[in-house]
Amino acid sequence: MNYWLVKSxxxxxxxxxxxxxxxxxxxxxxxxQARNNLKAMKKGDPVLFYxxxxxxxxxxxxxxxxEFFPDTxxxxxxxxxxxxxxxxxxxxKSVTLNEIRATKQLSNIHLVRNARLSVMPLQKEEFDTILExxxxxx
DNA sequence: GCCAACGTTGGC
DNA sequence: GCCAACGTTGGC
Numbered sequence: 001m002n003y004w005l006v007k008s009x010x011x012x013x014x015x016x017x018x019x020x021x022x023x024x025x026x027x028x029x030x031x032x033q034a035r036n037n038l039k040a041m042k043k044g045d046p047v048l049f050y051x052x053x054x055x056x057x058x059x060x061x062x063x064x065x066x067e068f069f070p071d072t073x074x075x076x077x078x079x080x081x082x083x084x085x086x087x088x089x090x091x092x093k094s095v096t097l098n099e100i101r102a103t104k105q106l107s108n109i110h111l112v113r114n115a116r117l118s119v120m121p122l123q124k125e126e127f128d129t130i131l132e133x134x135x136x137x138x
Numbered sequence: 139g140c141c142a143a144c145g146t147t148g149g150c
Numbered sequence: 151g152c153c154a155a156c157g158t159t160g161g162c
Binding site for chain 3: 007009052053056097115116118
């Protein structure tokens with residue numbers, strides 16, 4: 001079991017949108033590192049959902065319900081992939097980037113070190129720490 | 139709205 | 151293969 005975090009701009013596609021749709025194909029990733037992370041996701045892996053821009057906080061937990069497949073929104077012929085994500089639950093208390101920054105155990109995650117990466121792995125300890133801060137259990 | 143950080147592109 | 155220029159993302 002691996003743990004992940006994805007970022008999304010709620011102006012484009014936010015948590016509420018995902019909940020309404022029940023599930024979504026996580027398309028549009030155009031970054032090799034992020035793509036490799038998508039490819040490494042296994043069915044059932046938990047994925048934290050982070051809002052960039054508005055909010056800047058972890059707002060919910062999703063899970064992988066379909067492992068990677070070709071991203072059909074690709075127009076440039078590139079070898080891009082998507083996964084299917086399904087919302088599991090909203091966190092009780094959203095965890096802001098500031099709180100994450102202020103937490104020593106989380107100082108190595110990409111969210112802090114590489115703000116640009118939109119799909120990133122988390123260590124189990126990091127995942128658990130964030131859930132604890134969110135006062136939420138998986 | 140600005141700008142820093144980063145990834146990608148393209149000229150050499 | 152290097153690196154400058156450019157575009158995009160995302161925090162502030």
